[in-house]
Amino acid sequence: MRAIEDNRHAFHYNGSMSSDLLQTKLYAPRMRPALVPRPRLIEKLDRGWRQGGKLTLVSAPAGFGKTTLVSEWLTGGGRPFAWLSLDEGDSDLVRFLLYFVSALQGISATVGKGVLAALQSAQTPPGEALLTALLNDIATIPNDFSLVLDDYHMVDSQAVDNALTFFLDRLPPSMHLVITTREDPNLPLARLRVRGQLTEVRASDLRFNVTEAADFLRQTMGFDLSEDNVAALEARTEGWIAGLQLASISLQGHQKDMADFIDAFTGSHRFVLDYLVEEVLHQQPPPVQRFLLQTSILDRLCGPLCDAVCLSTDGQTTLEALERSNLFLIPLDDDRRWYRYHHLFADLLRQRLQQAMTGIEVAELHSRASHWYETNGLELEAFHHAAMANDVERSARLIEGNGLPLYFRGEAPSVQNWLESLPEAEFIARPSLWVTYASVLTMTGRLQNNIEEILQKAETALQNAGRDEKTNDLLGRIAAIRAMLGVPKNQVETIITQSHRALDLLQPNNAPMRTTTTWALGYAYQVQGNRAAASKAYTEAITHSQASGNIMTTIAATTCLGQIQETENQLRQASETFQQILELMGDPPWPAACEACVGLARIHYQWNDLEAAEQYGRQGLALARQLENVDTPAACGVLLARVKLAQGDIESALTTLAEADQFVQRHHFAHWQNGITSVRIQTLLQQDNLAEAAQLAETYDLPISQARIHLAQGDPNAALAVLEPIRRQAEAKNWADERLQAMVLQALAYDALGDTKAAMQTLSGALALAAPGGLIRIFIDEGPIMAALLKEAVNHDIAPDFVQHLLHAFGEVEIAPAIAQSPISQPLLEPLTDREMDVLRLLATELTGPEIARELVVSLNTMRTHTKNIYAKLGVSNRRAAVRRAEELNLI
Numbered sequence: 001m002r003a004i005e006d007n008r009h010a011f012h013y014n015g016s017m018s019s020d021l022l023q024t025k026l027y028a029p030r031m032r033p034a035l036v037p038r039p040r041l042i043e044k045l046d047r048g049w050r051q052g053g054k055l056t057l058v059s060a061p062a063g064f065g066k067t068t069l070v071s072e073w074l075t076g077g078g079r080p081f082a083w084l085s086l087d088e089g090d091s092d093l094v095r096f097l098l099y100f101v102s103a104l105q106g107i108s109a110t111v112g113k114g115v116l117a118a119l120q121s122a123q124t125p126p127g128e129a130l131l132t133a134l135l136n137d138i139a140t141i142p143n144d145f146s147l148v149l150d151d152y153h154m155v156d157s158q159a160v161d162n163a164l165t166f167f168l169d170r171l172p173p174s175m176h177l178v179i180t181t182r183e184d185p186n187l188p189l190a191r192l193r194v195r196g197q198l199t200e201v202r203a204s205d206l207r208f209n210v211t212e213a214a215d216f217l218r219q220t221m222g223f224d225l226s227e228d229n230v231a232a233l234e235a236r237t238e239g240w241i242a243g244l245q246l247a248s249i250s251l252q253g254h255q256k257d258m259a260d261f262i263d264a265f266t267g268s269h270r271f272v273l274d275y276l277v278e279e280v281l282h283q284q285p286p287p288v289q290r291f292l293l294q295t296s297i298l299d300r301l302c303g304p305l306c307d308a309v310c311l312s313t314d315g316q317t318t319l320e321a322l323e324r325s326n327l328f329l330i331p332l333d334d335d336r337r338w339y340r341y342h343h344l345f346a347d348l349l350r351q352r353l354q355q356a357m358t359g360i361e362v363a364e365l366h367s368r369a370s371h372w373y374e375t376n377g378l379e380l381e382a383f384h385h386a387a388m389a390n391d392v393e394r395s396a397r398l399i400e401g402n403g404l405p406l407y408f409r410g411e412a413p414s415v416q417n418w419l420e421s422l423p424e425a426e427f428i429a430r431p432s433l434w435v436t437y438a439s440v441l442t443m444t445g446r447l448q449n450n451i452e453e454i455l456q457k458a459e460t461a462l463q464n465a466g467r468d469e470k471t472n473d474l475l476g477r478i479a480a481i482r483a484m485l486g487v488p489k490n491q492v493e494t495i496i497t498q499s500h501r502a503l504d505l506l507q508p509n510n511a512p513m514r515t516t517t518t519w520a521l522g523y524a525y526q527v528q529g530n531r532a533a534a535s536k537a538y539t540e541a542i543t544h545s546q547a548s549g550n551i552m553t554t555i556a557a558t559t560c561l562g563q564i565q566e567t568e569n570q571l572r573q574a575s576e577t578f579q580q581i582l583e584l585m586g587d588p589p590w591p592a593a594c595e596a597c598v599g600l601a602r603i604h605y606q607w608n609d610l611e612a613a614e615q616y617g618r619q620g621l622a623l624a625r626q627l628e629n630v631d632t633p634a635a636c637g638v639l640l641a642r643v644k645l646a647q648g649d650i651e652s653a654l655t656t657l658a659e660a661d662q663f664v665q666r667h668h669f670a671h672w673q674n675g676i677t678s679v680r681i682q683t684l685l686q687q688d689n690l691a692e693a694a695q696l697a698e699t700y701d702l703p704i705s706q707a708r709i710h711l712a713q714g715d716p717n718a719a720l721a722v723l724e725p726i727r728r729q730a731e732a733k734n735w736a737d738e739r740l741q742a743m744v745l746q747a748l749a750y751d752a753l754g755d756t757k758a759a760m761q762t763l764s765g766a767l768a769l770a771a772p773g774g775l776i777r778i779f780i781d782e783g784p785i786m787a788a789l790l791k792e793a794v795n796h797d798i799a800p801d802f803v804q805h806l807l808h809a810f811g812e813v814e815i816a817p818a819i820a821q822s823p824i825s826q827p828l829l830e831p832l833t834d835r836e837m838d839v840l841r842l843l844a845t846e847l848t849g850p851e852i853a854r855e856l857v858v859s860l861n862t863m864r865t866h867t868k869n870i871y872a873k874l875g876v877s878n879r880r881a882a883v884r885r886a887e888e889l890n891l892i
Contacts, residue, residue: 038072045201066180165187301338309368416441492524555592572774578603631667641683642682694709704745771802
């Protein structure tokens with residue numbers, strides 16, 4: 001089975017993150033025709049596979065044929081496998097996971113799509129939620145397969161080790177992991193060994209015996225040595241394959257004194273390697289030596305790239321000649337376009353390069369490579385070599401990218417590391433570096449850094465610059481960053497002022513910053529209550545961010561748009577919007593989807609699905625805790641407290657509120673104090689503690705809470721006096737949620753006054769606003785007095801279907817007014833869609849949720865959305881009740 005062999009073009013770029021990856025890292029090495037067979041090792045590897053082991057570890061020093069053995073085993077085994085060649089850059093967890101998922105997509109193209117999207121947003125290092133999402137995706141792959149992590153010793157990262165440990169502990173049975181490395185990885189090898197889940201191949205296994213050494217020298221290197229010479233060479237190299245290869249290359253210049261040359265081999269293989277490399281290099285013509293040294297700066301080689309670095313025209317010819325000479329050049333594709341040097345050989349070449357050339361000359365080589373990569377659309381590699389060339393100006397320009405800065409594409413850590421390596425003099429000379437540094441820190445959520453101080457340094461440096469378009473754009477970026485810094489604290493005036501300044505100064509083609517600023521402006525409008533302006537800003541931000549590939553802003557704006565839909569009582573549309581985010585992020589989602597989770601929690605709370613509300617609320621809280629400087633934990637705490645209150649667990653509700661209050665105080669999110677206090681007042685009312693509730697409502701100026709207290713005190717006139725201006729303002733500003741809340745309480749107040757006509761008229765309007773979105777809890781939370789009012793509404797034939805639905809949620813078993821049919825024969829207020837009917841029919845079977853999703857060929861999240869919609873329309877809260885209700889209505 002081939003390992004992603006259909007990806008013939010190693011480099012291709014179209015503006016998205018996945019295309020920025022070096023595809024050649026995903027190629028398994030091509031098998032050489034004259035390979036020495038290793039049946040004893042192949043059998044050992046097969047035995048570990050057959051016994052269901054999780055991990056195959058091939059660990060040995062450099063040059064022992066680890067990669068070759070694994071490639072031979074998997075290529076000849078006929079089983080699917082994927083390949084990932086690792087390098088130092090993969091020590092960054094985000095980059096490691098990007099390549100990890102891309103390799104897996106060679107097995108199944110749909111694996112990890114949401115994970116890739118989440119990684120691109122570059123907010124924080126990924127956590128267990130993201131790894132779990134990937135494991136869930138892998139578990140859907142029906143056939144057994146292997147994933148090879150080649151050269152794992154190149155990765156020096158505790159975060160990557162931890163992630164892989166988490167992965168191994170929960171590895172789906174269809175997947176087998178293979179690691180080749182020069183040193184044992186920091187993984188739970190002892191535990192896997194005890195459980196019989198580890199197959200190990202060590203240096204002692206990999207060493208060539210005399211027979212294998214003779215086969216290697218004869219078949220691969222073309223030498224037919226005597227048995228004595230083979231035995232001597234095998235003894236000198238201790239069966240070390242790379243040593244044999246280097247020795248045979250060196251022997252090409254010692255045909256007449258072969259025995260003497262072999263006898264001169266002494267010492268450990270480290271010293272032999274140094275000697276042989278000298279012999280190999282010295283045996284090459286000066287142009288070839290020069291080519292080897294100059295191209296050693298490249299991780300991947302092709303003819304045109306080598307020509308650009310070496311200022312030559314024969315790069316492809318030279319590469320092909322080196323391959324024929326077995327000079328440690330490994331082809332990466334069948335077309336012989338891309339190659340790489342053996343890692344050990346490359347290390348030694350680079351060491352000699354530093355000795356042979358000056359720093360300025362080496363920097364010039366990197367500069368030529370950078371220009372070639374940029375010309376061919378590979379900005380990430382271009383930036384890497386520009387940084388190695390110490391070309392600050394060029395590096396800074398490449399960071400900004402062609403339409404989308406590198407730090408918007410998941411490369412923020414590498415950009416931040418480079419910036420932090422620069423002396424302050426470079427920042428003073430180039431104020432744009434201050435701005436870029438502040439942008440990177442803002443985008444990665446590192447708000448504990450003094451970003452404002454950095455911005456002030458940039459402004460000071462720009463004072464001496466002329467006010468041209470470039471300077472204005474930098475000042476616009478500074479304003480945009482300040483607007484973003486105001487978002488977590490709901491600093492509306494700062495956001496609006498700085499956003500307008502940014503949009504005035506930013507260049508029209510600075511799409512990433514203009515789009516992000518437009519989102520921030522929409523957020524300020526949303527906090528102000530100007531929902532129409534906020535929706536317009538979010539829609540614009542979504543359109544432009546999708547066009548530019550700025551997925552981070554797309555997610556943020558889509559989330560906020562869902563919140564607007566939620567406040568407009570458009571709960572079904574809002575649910576679909578939030579589910580889109582979860583689909584994009586995977587299941588379970590990446591931490592940035594915490595707001596979508598708490599939005600779904602609020603929606604399911606209103607639908608009276610308390611179990612789902614609590615589930616989404618806790619999921620959102622767990623995700624939010626992985627982020628810095630976000631107020632989402634407060635939103636989750638308020639929602640979870642309301643759930644506990646609805647469940648009658650007052651003690652847990654108060655505990656949850658106390659935790660949310662502590663979070664708000666600790667992080668200075670004062671704008672959440674009213675929300676917490678409102679739920680606390682509802683709790684006090686349930687405890688009949690009117691005095692303390694009234695004091696809190698007055699202290700925090702909470703009119704809706706004051707109206708509830710007046711009703712509880714038996715003063716409906718006072719309640720109406722409070723509610724009337726609220727309703728007028730809500731109607732004037734078209735705030736559907738506040739209008740509905742005011743009307744619900746007004747209906748109760750009119751009923752308390754004995755004004756049945758006004759009560760029924762107001763309740764009718766409230767029911768009309770609530771029914772399309774299926775809002776239930778807004779009525780149930782008002783308790784028995786609302787249930788009595790709804791029974792009266794039945795007798796007045798007001799929204800009979802929806803009222804019966806609400807009374808059913810109240811727990812009323814039988815409502816049989818003279819003017820109405822029994823609820824069982826009532827048609828649904830909102831009919832089920834065709835797809836919901838498909839789901840409903842399968843809910844009546846023994847199939848599980850995942851099995852239903854597979855049967856309908858939809859994602860599990862989509863199936864859950866259909867199920868929740870069915871529950872809401874049927875007025876039930878679980879599967880069994882849904883089936884029973886559907887049978888009563890003759891739907892199934």
